[in-house]
Amino acid sequence: MIQYSFVIPTFNNSRDLPSICEDIALVFQDFSHEIILVDDGSTDDTWETIHSLSQNVQTITALRLSMNFGQHPATLCGIQFSKGQHVITLDDDKEIHPSEAMKMIEQQKISGAAVVYGTFPSLDSFLIRSLKTVYRIVSRLNGKNRGQGSSFRLIDGELARKIVSSNHQFSFIDELILWYTNSIDFVPIKRSENQSTISRYKLPGLILTTINIMLFSSAIPLRLVTFFGFLLALINFIFGGIILFKKYFGKIEVDGYASLIVSILFSTGMIITCIGIIAMYLRHLLLKTNQKPLFHVAEKSC
Secondary structure (H helix, E strand, C coil): CCCEEEEEEECCCCCCHHHHHHHHHHHCCCCCEEEEEEECCCCCCHHHHHHHHHHHCCCEEEEECCCCCCHHHHHHHHHHCCCCCEEEECCCCCCCCHHHHHHHHHHHHHHCCCEEEEECCCCCCHHHHHHHHHHHHHHHHHCCCCCCCCCCEEEEHHHHHHHHHCCCCCCCHHHHHHHHCCCEEEEECCCCCCCCCCCCCCHHHHHHHHHHHHHHCCCHHHHHHHHHHHHHHHHHHHHHHHHHHHHHCCCCCCCCHHHHHHHHHHHHHHHHHHHHHHHHHHHHHHHHHCCCCCCCCCCCCC
16 A cells, blocks of 8 residues: 655656655655656646656656646646555645655654645745735635645645545635635744745736636625625615605605605615525525535545
8 A cells, every 4th residue: 555645746857856756756755655746737748757767766747738727727637547545745846855755754653643734935926925825815705724835745645536526617726625624733844955946837827726716615795695694685675764754744845855865765674685595596506516525525434
């Protein structure tokens, strides 16, 4: 039985992959392990490099995607082909040395957590860090563990493959993990001393990713629409009632004023109420479309 499966998505980075694989083989020489390299539609010689590595090293599997699908879909693809008791996801930029995975492994042995994230300070620009901070703040409205993850993670193998087999239209791994478990730990790790790589995500991509996460994985926008819809409808009905009260007690002398205001308030209130109801239905359709599970069995004892 393979103990650890390293899943490394890569794009146009043939230079670093051989040394990463060598580092993993050296650090994990006393553990049964495999390395799954996923070429995410590279346009350089990355595929030739990882294909050669897989032919020369028995523990390496090379996968080539037909086009550039993105980091998370590529990672999920690698997880699908994994066989390890635990899956370790790692970027291809040598920002984190594979030896840091030992910290996550030790933390998992201590806590028994289903998922352990390696956390480290960001070297991104102020604008990108600010965007990530906003995303984390909003994400935590859905739960304390949201928005804290990183691409360096150790996941229970069965859980990781269950996430892939569910065939979600939504592919953000850290959100999918939270659909299945709250057994999550975090451990601080160090960056490679000779590495100053910053995020390869561009600002437009980060903005788009953040919007997609908020719209397709979170029900907060729909909940806000529902709440404010019913609240505004209630306020409109109250003010409409006040106008009618003043009309019947002779405090409004302008002809047609009361009927005009009441009709506007009540019709607007009905429209907003309907929008709130539609938002509730959309929320359920969102959960159904994304195939969010009703439950997930972590352990079974007979």
